[in-house]
Amino acid sequence: MAFNQCESCQEKISQKQRWASAFFSYRPIVCQECGASHHIEPRSRIKGSMFVVFFPLFLAIFLTSGGEGRPYELILTYLPLALLGMLYTVHTVNYRMMNDGEKEGGRR
Numbered sequence: 001m002a003f004n005q006c007e008s009c010q011e012k013i014s015q016k017q018r019w020a021s022a023f024f025s026y027r028p029i030v031c032q033e034c035g036a037s038h039h040i041e042p043r044s045r046i047k048g049s050m051f052v053v054f055f056p057l058f059l060a061i062f063l064t065s066g067g068e069g070r071p072y073e074l075i076l077t078y079l080p081l082a083l084l085g086m087l088y089t090v091h092t093v094n095y096r097m098m099n100d101g102e103k104e105g106g107r108r
């Protein structure tokens, strides 16, 4: 099931917040009510890059024969496909609330 509310206070997480997160390579979603931060699950992140980057890119390369001499064609084909992939992943990826101890980038 898709992530749609804060694990801590049950505040609803808006569609807009999920899209904003997806656009910034799945940055953590911070609850506007209690400030709890939710990180995307590693499995969902992999799924996200598959559907937003790899599949659309391969399909676009295939459809335009590598965009030979016309790279804009490749890009114009890729973008709508990537958007579709993003539409799909935004609705299916999962986030998990993280305690301070397990925050990403905490280790050096």
Ligand SMILES: [Zn+2]
Residues within 6 Å of the ligand: 006, 007, 008, 009, 010, 011, 031, 032, 033, 034, 035, 036
């Ligand atoms: Zn909350």
